[in-house]
Ligand SMILES: *[C@@H]1O[C@H](CO)[C@@H](O)[C@H](O)[C@H]1NC(C)=O
Ligand SMILES: *[C@@H]1O[C@H](CO)[C@@H](O)[C@H](O)[C@H]1NC(C)=O
């Protein structure tokens with residue numbers, strides 16, 4: 284019984300909103316850009332609130348991929364942590380002139396354009412930790428003369444020439460709250476070194492010269508080496524997140540079991556030419572670069588059991604001429620087109636014994652030996668023809684949801700990269 288009045292009310296509200304909109308559009312034609320104040324689109328559910336006299340706009344964890352139009356600009360603190368932002372374009376924040384703090388941690392930012400922070404002349408705190416930054420130039424900080432607290436840790440910094448200006452900037456004594464704990468992820472010879480204390484001269488030195496400075500100490504301190512009966516490096520259960528750099532070149536066995544290694548990078552072992560056994564079992568390996576095992580001509584045993592592997596990149600095993608045993612158990616192998624390379628390779632290397640190659644997905648093949656799956660695939664050629672080559676691009680993935688938000692155009696006031704775009708009435712923000 285309550286339903287009818289409620290519906291009526293809803294209809295009235297909608298009609299009213301429509302007429303208001305119509306009126307506004309009319310006004311706009313006559314009065315140009317006076318209407319900006321009426322823009323009130325809060326994509327997702329950002330919250331604006333006041334605490335101790337400061338205005339906060341809280342847009343955390345909203346699956347945002349960009350800073351959206353129509354947010355209130357007269358705010359002191361902008362919270363954008365835990366979103367999906369990948370790039371900060373020039374002038375992204377130029378309208379937030381009073382901003383004192385900007386929290387961008389836990390996004391996926393890998394690129395910051397040089398004028399991204401322009402206009403932020405009052406900013407004192409900038410949080411960029413837990414992102415995907417490899418290089419940024421010191422120039423991005425120029426628009427922020429009051430910046431005092433800068434967090435950059437947990438980004439995969441590439442310590443090469445391009446990082447020179449940033450490293451020197453962080454090392455200026457008055458910048459003591461900037462960039463603490465940020466470390467190099469690349470190149471291997473500088474892995475784990477702090478940007479705060481790294482000798483900037485090492486950044487631009489050519490690789491050949493750098494070899495001379497190689498520090499053998501870290502790895503040999505961290506792991507135990509044993510020379511008899513065979514040179515062995517024991518790095519078991521050391522909480523490692525990556526293969527340690529500077530492994531002595533005469534080593535024949537490496538035990539890296541029970542660490543937290545998630546990926547193998549290209550040519551990770553290329554200098555260890557006599558390696559016979561590599562134990563990477565019980566790590567968190569998800570990805571093995573195609574060139575990860577490059578140069579391991581004499582490797583005989585490779586233990587990859589109990590990881591998170593789903594398939595092998597085409598070509599991963601090509602250098603392993605003398606491989607005899609491959610341990611593959613307890614990995615979530617996915618039986619689709621990507622797994623064929625592994626079976627193909629094993630077929631052409633009958634001397635290789637392998638264990639534990641069972642499908643864990645899709646459900647119809649769960650528990651099957653992978654080679655049985657490949658056999659049915661080949662028997663029934665038509666089937667699976669349309670399986671996409673690369674996972675993760677499945678357009679039918681319905682976990683993502685699309686939100687259509689109306690965007691009012693105000694070309695002169697948009698950040699410049701947006702201004703160049705064709706005016707359009709609707710923008711689609713993909714929430715995943
Ligand atoms: C792996 O890392 C997680 C958190 O990053 C930690 O809880 C766990 O103890 C680590 N495991 C090992 C074997 O170091
Ligand atoms: C690798 O290490 C695990 C855990 O210590 C061990 O069970 C396994 O036998 C080792 N693999 C090889 C090939 O030695």
Ligand SMILES: *[C@@H]1O[C@H](CO)[C@@H](O)[C@H](O)[C@H]1NC(C)=O
Nearest residue numbers: 541542564565566567589590
């Ligand atoms: C598999 O790895 C996990 C850690 O990644 C470890 O806790 C577990 O004991 C391992 N299982 C076996 C059978 O070694």
